[in-house]
Amino acid sequence: MKLKHLTAGLAALAVAAPLAATTAQAYELTIPSLVYRTGPYAPGGIPFANGYADYFKLLEQRDGGINGATINFVECETAYNTQQGVECYENTKNQGESGALVYQPLSTGITYQLIPKASVDEIPLFTMGYGRTSAANGKVFPWIFNFPGTYWDAASGMVNYAAAIEGGEDKLSGKTIALVYHNSAYGKEPIRTLEELAKKHGFKLELLPVDHPGQEQKATWLQIRRMQPDWVLMWGWGVMNQVAVKEASSIRFPMDRFIGNWWAGSEHDVTPAGEGANGYLSATFHAPGADFPLHQEILEKVYDANMGAGERERVGEVLYNRGLVAAVWTVEAIRKAMEIKGSNEITGKDVREGLEALNVTEARLAELGLPNFTYPVEISCSVHSDPGTVLIQQWDAAAGTWHVVASGIEPDRSVIMPLIEEDSAAYAAENNITPRDCN
Amino acid sequence: MLYREAGQYKTSYQSDQAIFPIAQDRWVVWTFVAVAFLVVPFFVNDYWTNAVLLPLLIYGLAALGLNILVGYCGQISLGTGGFMAVGAYASYKLMTSFPEMNMILVVLLSGGITAAVGSLFGLPSLRIKGFYLAVATLAAQFFLVWLFNKVGWFYNYSMTGQITAPDREMFGFLLTGPSALPWVKYLFCLTILTVFALIAKNLVRGRLGRNWMAIRDMDIAAELIGVRPLLTKLSAFAVSSFYIGMAGSLLFSVYLGAVEVGEVFGINVSFLVLFMVIIGGLGSIVGSFMGAAFLVLLPIFLKNFMVDGFGMMPVTAKHVEILLMGLLIIFFLIVEPHGLARLWQITKEKLRMWPFPY
Numbered sequence: 001m002k003l004k005h006l007t008a009g010l011a012a013l014a015v016a017a018p019l020a021a022t023t024a025q026a027y028e029l030t031i032p033s034l035v036y037r038t039g040p041y042a043p044g045g046i047p048f049a050n051g052y053a054d055y056f057k058l059l060e061q062r063d064g065g066i067n068g069a070t071i072n073f074v075e076c077e078t079a080y081n082t083q084q085g086v087e088c089y090e091n092t093k094n095q096g097e098s099g100a101l102v103y104q105p106l107s108t109g110i111t112y113q114l115i116p117k118a119s120v121d122e123i124p125l126f127t128m129g130y131g132r133t134s135a136a137n138g139k140v141f142p143w144i145f146n147f148p149g150t151y152w153d154a155a156s157g158m159v160n161y162a163a164a165i166e167g168g169e170d171k172l173s174g175k176t177i178a179l180v181y182h183n184s185a186y187g188k189e190p191i192r193t194l195e196e197l198a199k200k201h202g203f204k205l206e207l208l209p210v211d212h213p214g215q216e217q218k219a220t221w222l223q224i225r226r227m228q229p230d231w232v233l234m235w236g237w238g239v240m241n242q243v244a245v246k247e248a249s250s251i252r253f254p255m256d257r258f259i260g261n262w263w264a265g266s267e268h269d270v271t272p273a274g275e276g277a278n279g280y281l282s283a284t285f286h287a288p289g290a291d292f293p294l295h296q297e298i299l300e301k302v303y304d305a306n307m308g309a310g311e312r313e314r315v316g317e318v319l320y321n322r323g324l325v326a327a328v329w330t331v332e333a334i335r336k337a338m339e340i341k342g343s344n345e346i347t348g349k350d351v352r353e354g355l356e357a358l359n360v361t362e363a364r365l366a367e368l369g370l371p372n373f374t375y376p377v378e379i380s381c382s383v384h385s386d387p388g389t390v391l392i393q394q395w396d397a398a399a400g401t402w403h404v405v406a407s408g409i410e411p412d413r414s415v416i417m418p419l420i421e422e423d424s425a426a427y428a429a430e431n432n433i434t435p436r437d438c439n
Numbered sequence: 440m441l442y443r444e445a446g447q448y449k450t451s452y453q454s455d456q457a458i459f460p461i462a463q464d465r466w467v468v469w470t471f472v473a474v475a476f477l478v479v480p481f482f483v484n485d486y487w488t489n490a491v492l493l494p495l496l497i498y499g500l501a502a503l504g505l506n507i508l509v510g511y512c513g514q515i516s517l518g519t520g521g522f523m524a525v526g527a528y529a530s531y532k533l534m535t536s537f538p539e540m541n542m543i544l545v546v547l548l549s550g551g552i553t554a555a556v557g558s559l560f561g562l563p564s565l566r567i568k569g570f571y572l573a574v575a576t577l578a579a580q581f582f583l584v585w586l587f588n589k590v591g592w593f594y595n596y597s598m599t600g601q602i603t604a605p606d607r608e609m610f611g612f613l614l615t616g617p618s619a620l621p622w623v624k625y626l627f628c629l630t631i632l633t634v635f636a637l638i639a640k641n642l643v644r645g646r647l648g649r650n651w652m653a654i655r656d657m658d659i660a661a662e663l664i665g666v667r668p669l670l671t672k673l674s675a676f677a678v679s680s681f682y683i684g685m686a687g688s689l690l691f692s693v694y695l696g697a698v699e700v701g702e703v704f705g706i707n708v709s710f711l712v713l714f715m716v717i718i719g720g721l722g723s724i725v726g727s728f729m730g731a732a733f734l735v736l737l738p739i740f741l742k743n744f745m746v747d748g749f750g751m752m753p754v755t756a757k758h759v760e761i762l763l764m765g766l767l768i769i770f771f772l773i774v775e776p777h778g779l780a781r782l783w784q785i786t787k788e789k790l791r792m793w794p795f796p797y
Contacts, residue, residue, distance in 0.1 A: 036763070037754040077742075077753040082695065082703055087739060089491040112601050112697045116617035121471055132599070185599035192598050211585075212701050321760050423598055430605065 014069035027069040027345045029334065031056060032076060032098035034088050034105055041211055041238045043268045045106070057309070061301045066334055069344040072096050078110060079088050083406040085110035093121055101351045102126050102330055102363050108186040109412070111132055116431070119143040119186065121154070123348035124355055126333075128286060128326045129154070129262055129389035130191060133189055136385035138356070139435040140425065145355050147329075151261065152419065154283045155190035155233070156411035157390025158259045160199050160281075162231045164406070173202030178229040178393035180236065183209035188233045190261070192236050192423075196415050198368070207323070214240025221247040234260040249276025259283060261393070265402070266318040269335060270395045274433025278397035283390050283404070286374040288402040290316025294369030302390035318393075318402060325374055333358050356381055381438040388413065392410075442790040458640055473763045475629060477613025480622040481506040488621035492692040496628040497686050501634075502727035504682025509713070510721035511643055512675035513655030518557075518576035520708035521583030522680050524700050525553040526594050526687025531602040534615075534692065535748055537594060542607050542614055542692070546631060549688035550681040556583075557680020564672045568658075580709055583768075587700040601699050604692040613771050615692045623691050631689065635682060640724050650721075651675050693785065718771060729779040738764060 033052055033299035056073045065071050074095060076088035085107060093100045096411070102124050105111045117123045119142070127135065127146045135144035149157075152294035162171045166427060170337060172379065179194060183188035191207065198205040198324050206221050214236065241264045256279045263341075265282020273280075290299075291357065295316055303312050314320060325386055338344045338352025346354075358379040365373060377387045392406040428435055442463050449455040459465045483492065501523060506623050529549040533540055560579040564572050589592050594602050606616035612623045642648050650671045651659035662668055691698045700703075711734060718728020738760055747757040775782045789796070 004447050038757045075753045077757040079757065081701075083494060086695070090486040090490045093485075109699050111704045112603070112699070113695060116603075121618040146541070149599065185601045186699050193526075212705070426597075430603070432606070 001423060007408075021033070026065065027227055028072045028097050029066060029344075029346070030051050030072045030074060030098050030100050031093070032074045032095070032103060033229060033332070034076055034078050034085060034103065034110065036075060036078050036080040036106065039081065041080045041107075042237060042287070044263070044266065045080065046330050047266070047314060047317045047319035048106070048310070048312065048323035048326075050314070051320040052327045053323075054302050054315070055327035055331070057307055058298050058304045058361055061305065061307070062297070066230070067338050067339075067344045074100075078107065080107045080109075080409070081107040082107070082113055085230050086113060089114060089117070094121060097283070098345070099123070100348050101334065101348050103380040104128065104326055104330070105131070108184070110338045112185065114140070115144055121348075122352075124352040126326070126330060126355065128322075128329070130186070131429075134158040134420045134427060136383065136423040137419075137420050137435075138382045138384040139379070139424075139438055140428045140433055141384065142356075142436060143352060145379065145384045147358075147377055147379055147385045147387075148285050149390065150420075151189040151235070152193040152412040152416045153385070153388035154390060155193045155415075156197060156413075156416060157388075157391075157409045158283050159194070159203075160232050160409050161259065161281075161390070161410065162394050163201070164409075165433050169201060174204075174228040175230045175231070176204045176206060176227065177233060178206040178208055178224055178227065180208045180210060180232060180234045181213060181225075182235055182237050182240055183211045183373075186237065188200070188323050190233075190235055192419060194415060196419065198331075200412075200415060208242055210236070210244070213238060213241055216371055217243050217247050221251050221253075222246075224248075224253065225251045230257065232258045234258070234264050235276075236264040238414075240264075242272045245270055245277050245280055246273045248280075254283060256394070257278035262322075265393060265395075268399075270397070271400075280395045282393055282395075282402075284393050285374065285389070285391060285392070286317065286321055287404060288316070288318050288321060288393055291375055292370050294328075296371055299362075321373075325370070326427075327362065328368060328370065329358070331376065332360050355379060370424065383438075388416075397409075442787065442793070444791070454526050458644075472633065476633075478625070480626055483625050484619050488625050489694070491687075491736065491739060493623050493628060495731060496625075496632050497694055497726045497730040498712065498715060498735050500628075500635065500689070501686035501712045501767055502719060502731045503629060503636060503724065504679045504686065505712050506716045506719070506721065506727045507639060507643070507651070507682065507722070508675050508679035510546070510723065510726075512651040512654060512672065512679075514672060514675060515569065515573045516576040516679070517573050517706070517709045517713065518560060518579035518583070519683055519712040519729045520669060520704040520706060520720075521580040522553050522557055522683040523687030523690060523708060524583055524587055524704035525556045525680075526550065526684030527691035527698055527704065528602065528700075529553065529684065530684045530688035530692050531595075532593065534607060536604055542609050542627070543631075544694070545607075546685050546688045550685040553684020554677040554681040557683070558677045561673050561676025561716070564676065567676065577709075580656060580706055582584050584700050584704060592793065599699075601697055602691065603697045605693070616696065619693075626690055628693060632687065634687070636728075638684070643724070647674060647678075647733050648672075652749075655722075678780050695696070712769070718768060718778055720780025723778065723780035725783065726778050726780030729783065734764075737767070 037049060056071050060071055074092050076092055078085040078088050099122050105114050108131060111127050114125055125144050129149055131146055133150040133152050135141040135146050136150050152270040161170050194205050210217055210220055234244055258280055261281040262284045270277035270280055279323035285431055302308050323338050333351055333354040336357050337346045340353050341350050356379055361376045375387050388411045390409045391404055393402045394405045395402055444461045444547045447462055459468055504521055505653040508516050525625055526549045529552040531543050533545045533548055587701050594600050606613045607614055612620045614623050650666045653666050654671050715730035718733055720726025741755055745751040746753055
């Protein structure tokens with residue numbers, strides 16, 4: 001009898017002990033951040049990395065971590081280079097108690113590299129609006145998340161914006177749309193969708209590749225001048241964007257007919273062209289500027305305490321905000337994972353569950369200090385990219401700011417979804433993956 | 440005292456022609472090889488294999504290949520990245536077209552295909568020399584990268600132009616793909632590197648290697664004594680490209696698994712491998728490995744030392760690393776223009792007389 005009590009007591013203690021331990025000694029969450037503050041793309045990498053780092057710094061300062069667990073923020077420099085990215089990934093994946101919880105690989109090359117590896121190591125990848133578009137199919141890519149939108153959503157959203165300006169979808173027929181793209185996996189992503197859309201709407205699609213790094217585009221823009229397209233879309237990155245905007249202004253191409261994707265629309269892309277860049281458009285999925293409660297809080301609690309990752313004036317730049325929103329969604333997924341598990345001792349596997357159950361509503365965004373900043377996101381087992389809605393922002397050269405000119409542009413998912421099915425099925429067949437059942 | 444050849448008599452042609460005529464050298468090399476094959480595989484993990492050892496072995500192989508062309512035959516080449524891309528795309532096409540094909544065969548055939556392409560681009564070397572040849576091979580670099588980006592057949596018309604290595608086994612162990620075991624990948628690359636380093640050493644000691652060196656030292660004199668420049672130069676291009684192609688094939692299939700031609704095989708790779716050869720020592724097998732080790736291991740070491748050891752910001756560490764690498768390269772080239780291999784040779788000569796130098 002006594003023994004029985006003792007065992008029962010011990011068992012109760014064993015159950016209670018970890019709970020007690022969590023309050024006594026905080027669990028440490030390892031958040032790796034693969035950044036590229038050096039190398040050819042550093043101007044784009046620095047603000048993103050700063051936004052990502054500042055949000056975690058704010059959580060540390062304000063809340064002491066996430067739900068009582070402390071944050072071990074590990075930055076690793078990749079220089080946008082695949083081999084250094086692999087080194088960073090291998091170096092950070094097993095760090096700390098939790099191991100790496102979720103990766104934001106940032107470069108398309110590193111993303112493609114990590115898609116199969118992360119699945120084996122059971123660490124989710126959050127490739128926010130980049131990487132492999134067909135990873136939106138959660139049945140084939142359970143470990144990859146690319147919300148809030150894919151490149152195909154962006155392409156379709158840009159075409160829909162053009163249609164709206166022209167005065168209706170039927171007006172696109174007979175028009176010419178040129179795509180100026182970085183000649184790499186990244187730049188080639190939208191072609192498939194644009195080809196389908198060209199068929200559907202009857203516009204003519206002209207493809208103009210620009211080789212890395214894109215310093216020399218005279219020939220490309222001469223071609224554009226000759227073919228007189230009605231719209232130019234651009235999938236550019238790094239120095240290519242600045243050169244393209246400059247060349248476009250020098251051939252006097254109407255800037256309000258020139259739309260960059262969400263990696264071709266930040267301050268440093270347009271400022272070198274000066275006045276000429278006025279009116280340049282770019283697709284995005286979040287608002288620009290620092291006029292949000294969260295930014296004010298970051299300035300107060302992080303920058304006033306001299307702990308900011310970057311310069312104070314650059315808080316609120318387009319790519320800063322992108323890094324910030326990436327961190328916000330990541331943390332929401334971590335919170336969700338803790339909620340599902342009922343404890344804050346989570347690993348990468350739990351974060352995957354959290355990402356899959358993620359539901360960030362507008363009310364939640366307002367609570368976080370980002371009202372009307374981006375679209376609500378709801379992820380499910382089969383759909384890893386939601387909602388795909390696109391904003392269009394325009395550059396005001398005189399004021400030196402971006403402002404939103406059109407919001408709530410829905411992509412044509414009736415065209416995109418079959419393509420995602422097709423491409424992910426091809427990937428599954430090539431790699432012997434049986435799509436999981438999501439019902 | 441320790442490193443002394445006194446008393447080691449060579450009584451046969453065989454011992455006179457040995458690769459390592461001094462017994463101490465043999466012991467060191469055998470121990471090194473034994474440790475690499477028998478001890479290291481038990482200790483490697485994902486980090487050591489994927490971040491340190493595989494790039495070291497693969498760039499070692501590429502540097503060895505380039506050293507044959509630049510160091511032994513005196514033909515400068517800036518097309519290494521392009522030729523590695525040929526190896527990578529050849530193995531991708533072979534792996535996807537013939538799923539049953541053994542990986543060793545895939546690597547060898549990829550090397551063979553690259554050798555053919557390399558000899559083709561070597562043809563201008565019969566007419567032009569020096570800087571002009573460098574420009575011609577630079578054209579090869581840009582042309583090949585453009586080709587693999589442009590023509591869909593090479594990447595099986597995949598939507599993004601990326602190539603991904605399918606899972607392949609070797610003796611029942613998974614060698615390629617994300618679930619491959621680190622020690623299998625390591626041993627596979629190590630075996631290929633060891634075998635082909637031995638072949639290279641024997642090639643350069645033999646008739647072919649002597650022809651190459653004759654052409655390098657003075658092509659007109661070589662022609663006068665009966666060395667045929669056509670065959671000699673083209674064979675140097677072929678053998679060199681064979682090695683570089685194998686390195687490209689391993690880089691794609693075993694090391695990275697997914698490759699985008701412009702990023703992984705760009706002009707910077709050509710320069711990287713050329714620097715390995717120059718820093719390691721032109722015309723030296725061991726120099727190729729030293730150069731590869733210098734340029735692959737030192738950045739990783741510096742990074743870990745500064746970031747984990749001193750808690751430096753990763754970006755600051757990166758800038759310091761770039762600075763230090765540059766300084767070290769200049770330092771070594773000033774101290775010893777003939778490369779690390781020559782430094783090693785000087786050390787050995789000094790060691791022979793130690794502790795009683797005269």
